[in-house]
Amino acid sequence: QHFVALTANVDAAHAFGIPADRVLPLWDWVGGRFSVWSAVGFPLAVTLGFDQFRALLHGAAACDAHFATAPLPQHAPVIMALCGVWNRNFLGFPALAVLPYAQPLAHLSDYLQQLDMESNGKSQTELGVPVDYETAPIVFGQPGTNGQHAFHQMLHQGPTPIPADFIGVCAPSGCPARHKALMAHFLAQGEALLWGKASKGP
Numbered sequence: 385q386h387f388v389a390l391t392a393n394v395d396a397a398h399a400f401g402i403p404a405d406r407v408l409p410l411w412d413w414v415g416g417r418f419s420v421w422s423a424v425g426f427p428l429a430v431t432l433g434f435d436q437f438r439a440l441l442h443g444a445a446a447c448d449a450h451f452a453t454a455p456l457p458q459h460a461p462v463i464m465a466l467c468g469v470w471n472r473n474f475l476g477f478p479a480l481a482v483l484p485y486a487q488p489l490a491h492l493s494d495y496l497q498q499l500d501m502e503s504n505g506k507s508q509t510e511l512g513v514p515v516d517y518e519t520a521p522i523v524f525g526q527p528g529t530n531g532q533h534a535f536h537q538m539l540h541q542g543p544t545p546i547p548a549d550f551i552g553v554c555a556p557s558g559c560p561a562r563h564k565a566l567m568a569h570f571l572a573q574g575e576a577l578l579w580g581k582a583s584k585g586p
Contacts, residue, residue, distance in 0.1 A: 390423050468500075471547045472518045481539060482525035484551040485570040492551070493525030521547075528566055532573065539577060550574045 389397040392410040408423035420428055421444060429437035451461055471477045480500075482493040504520040526534055539546055552570045556563030 388426065390426060468521065472521050477521070477545055477547055479522040479524065479546045481535070481546055481548040482523060482551070483531055483548055483573070484525070485528040485566045486551070486553040486557070487527055488557060489551065490527045493523060497523045529569055532569065536573065548577060
């Protein structure tokens with residue numbers, strides 16, 4: 385009585401004994417990157433609560449509306465995609481650092497790895513024609529000050545330029561003092577990478 389099945393194989397769920405009204409089918413058009421807006425989002429809705437899940441859906445709908453209607457000069461997804469193509473193919477930068485200064489976004493770079501590296505990291509087009517250009521960067525990252533003690537030295541002082549997406553959160557989700565400190569780090573690290581500092585030599 386406590387089972388709910390999320391599956392593309394509805395018949396197998398019924399054979400297992402799950403009642404039909406507790407089987408949430410996965411549609412064949414959802415694909416391998418299971419969308420949280422499909423039935424796969426059910427565990428997320430249970431975890432977050434339906435008020436938060438509805439807020440997530442509203443945010444997704446707003447992004448979809450922006451994608452469908454925004455003029456090109458203000459079209460965030462197109463601008464970000466063009467920056468990625470420019471950085472990878474024209475400037476030759478092999479990687480992208482994703483640096484969210486918020487612990488709830490700790491796994492954002494993991495998600496973007498699959499989104500970019502698995503989805504786009506191909507050596508052939510969908511028609512089987514070999515490509516003569518780079519298709520994806522190496523995506524990596526960690527939240528906030530964790531990355532500052534892991535790989536920021538390479539960002540600041542390494543010989544290879546690495547584009548970095550700094551992500552700050554305006555409203556604190558926890559301790560306001562901690563959030564203020566995180567935002568100070570967020571601004572300072574971005575400013576340091578932007579302007580640099582003259583070397584004092586050996």
